[in-house]
Amino acid sequence: xxxxxxxxxxxxxxxxxxxxxxxxxxxxxxxxxxxxxxxxxxxxxxxxxxxxxxxxxxxxxxxxxxxxxxxxxxxxxxxxxxxxxxxxxxxxxxxxxxxxxxxxxxxxxxxxxxxxxxxxxxxxxxxxxxxxxxxxxxxxxxxxxxxxxxxxxxxxxxxxxxxxxxxxxxxxxxxxxxxxxxxxxxxxxxxxxxxxxxxxxxxxxxxxxxxxxxxxxxxxxxxxxxxxxxxxxxxxxxxxxxxxxxxxxxxxxx
Amino acid sequence: xxxxxxxxxxxxxxxxxxxxxxxxxxxxxxxxxxxxxxxxxxxxxxxxxxxxxxxxxxxxxxxxxxxxxxxxxxxxxxxxxxxxxxxxxxxxxxxxxxxxxxxxxxxxxxxxxxxxxxxxxxxxxxxxxxxxxxxxxxxxxxxxxxxxxxxxxxxxxxxxxxxxxxxxxxxxxxxxxxxxxxxxxxxxxxxxxxxxxxxxxxxxxxxxxxxxxxxxxxxxxxxxxxxxxxxxxxxxxxxxxxxxxxxxxxxxxx
Numbered sequence: 001x002x003x004x005x006x007x008x009x010x011x012x013x014x015x016x017x018x019x020x021x022x023x024x025x026x027x028x029x030x031x032x033x034x035x036x037x038x039x040x041x042x043x044x045x046x047x048x049x050x051x052x053x054x055x056x057x058x059x060x061x062x063x064x065x066x067x068x069x070x071x072x073x074x075x076x077x078x079x080x081x082x083x084x085x086x087x088x089x090x091x092x093x094x095x096x097x098x099x100x101x102x103x104x105x106x107x108x109x110x111x112x113x114x115x116x117x118x119x120x121x122x123x124x125x126x127x128x129x130x131x132x133x134x135x136x137x138x139x140x141x142x143x144x145x146x147x148x149x150x151x152x153x154x155x156x157x158x159x160x161x162x163x164x165x166x167x168x169x170x171x172x173x174x175x176x177x178x179x180x181x182x183x184x185x186x187x188x189x190x191x192x193x194x195x196x197x198x199x200x201x202x203x204x205x206x207x208x209x210x211x212x213x214x215x216x217x218x219x220x221x222x223x224x225x226x227x228x229x230x231x232x233x234x235x236x237x238x239x240x241x242x243x244x245x246x247x248x249x250x251x252x253x254x
Numbered sequence: 255x256x257x258x259x260x261x262x263x264x265x266x267x268x269x270x271x272x273x274x275x276x277x278x279x280x281x282x283x284x285x286x287x288x289x290x291x292x293x294x295x296x297x298x299x300x301x302x303x304x305x306x307x308x309x310x311x312x313x314x315x316x317x318x319x320x321x322x323x324x325x326x327x328x329x330x331x332x333x334x335x336x337x338x339x340x341x342x343x344x345x346x347x348x349x350x351x352x353x354x355x356x357x358x359x360x361x362x363x364x365x366x367x368x369x370x371x372x373x374x375x376x377x378x379x380x381x382x383x384x385x386x387x388x389x390x391x392x393x394x395x396x397x398x399x400x401x402x403x404x405x406x407x408x409x410x411x412x413x414x415x416x417x418x419x420x421x422x423x424x425x426x427x428x429x430x431x432x433x434x435x436x437x438x439x440x441x442x443x444x445x446x447x448x449x450x451x452x453x454x455x456x457x458x459x460x461x462x463x464x465x466x467x468x469x470x471x472x473x474x475x476x477x478x479x480x481x482x483x484x485x486x487x488x489x490x491x492x493x494x495x496x497x498x499x500x501x502x503x504x505x506x507x508x
Binding site for chain 1: 289290292293294295319320349350351352354356357358359361401402403404405406408409410411415418419422425426429430431432433434436437438484486488
């Protein structure tokens with residue numbers, strides 16, 4: 001399938017942000033993060049000092065169809081080494097930090113990332129360990145903080161969910177929504193008019209528009225409804241058939 | 255804490271979409287969906303014909319801090335019953351369907367939902383069972399389809415992830431990003447100018463600007479850098495101190 005959305009002029013197989021998992025604990029979470037990334041076309045993961053070492057069978061098992069992400073993963077001993085070659089780093093945090101860093105939402109951050117990548121920068125996003133999140137010593141290395149707008153009463157996004165949201169925001173501008181070609185085209189105004197004319201002829205024969213002083217109002221309401229609805233040409237044909245069948249079964253003065 | 259983001263004029267404790275889980279299988283996934291919802295302030299869940307009945311201890315255990323969602327859950331026998339009172343329903347699907355339905359991204363759908371809710375509509379989002387997704391008989395009941403823009407080569411969002419993304423898109427316009435008040439204010443231009451003047455005086459005494467014909471270019475480059483960086487008043491003070499300390503330890507013709 002094509003990796004290029006020509007309509008948007010973007011090749012989403014092009015340069016992309018690196019996701020850096022800092023001291024992750026459970027292999028299942030690493031695998032889940034890999035799946036989260038690959039759902040949105042991201043495949044460059046780095047891991048800093050994984051608690052259970054590497055390789056990690058639980059990570060591979062959970063990653064499953066997203067194995068290619070783990071196949072390319074880079075393991076580093078320290079966060080500083082992991083981000084050494086990058087020119088702009090975002091640190092994801094749930095709670096505010098004492099450090100002076102600009103704070104962006106995932107959407108703002110990925111818009112910013114796309115612009116930087118288009119300008120040739122090498123960009124990364126850091127995610128902290130499951131329990132405590134990133135330490136200040138990690139956040140210090142970043143240029144910018146990403147905080148997800150969440151319910152202040154319940155902020156409990158885990159590693160894979162955080163990675164999913166950032167990856168989703170990356171993909172939102174570059175991945176196409178699969179809009180299947182609609183099988184039936186929308187009806188045009190004259191097709192609706194013809195339906196109304198046929199319908200109203202039958203309604204007249206059935207003495208629908210009574211009493212006489214309400215006729216104009218009823219006709220306007222009926223017309224307004226049919227013109228308002230987003231009818232397809234198939235809908236129009238179905239409605240013609242329904243009206244005909246009803247009138248034929250209940251014949252009036254034809 | 256305040257539930258109203260006054261700056262946006264929105265009360266995110268107000269009317270919200272209902273999330274309808276259709277024939278979900280595993281309790282853990284129901285609990286995870288509850289957490290996904292409550293992370294973004296959504297608390298109205300309905301479940302159609304859960305495979306393992308109700309209540310479900312695995313769901314409650316997984317929901318944990320999002321228990322309030324399950325406490326309010328409504329169980330229905332059929333999808334039609336579950337959406338009966340709603341005026342606009344979105345069906346989440348991964349693969350295109352043969353049915354004529356408009357297809358929106360999560361962002362477009364939640365923008366549409368917010369407008370409808372503001373106009374007094376009752377809105378719901380349907381999510382299908384883990385393995386097969388919604389059946390066409392469920393999708394038929396919807397007005398609109400939501401499809402997440404994903405990697406065509408790997409589209410594997412599960413129930414909780416799908417719910418997370420739609421809930422996130424709902425919240426994105428109504429929940430505030432927690433931007434902590436920055437402890438230090440940005441420096442203004444004259445503070446940068448004073449730093450440069452002090453620095454250049456020291457650099458001149460250290461014969462930094464040599465050879466003479468390169469002086470203007472070097473000064474322009476230095477000025478450009480300091481004016482470009484987003485320095486805070488604290489940064490300026492630190493830099494003054496650094497320059498002073500360096501010059502004092504390496505005194506030149508003062």
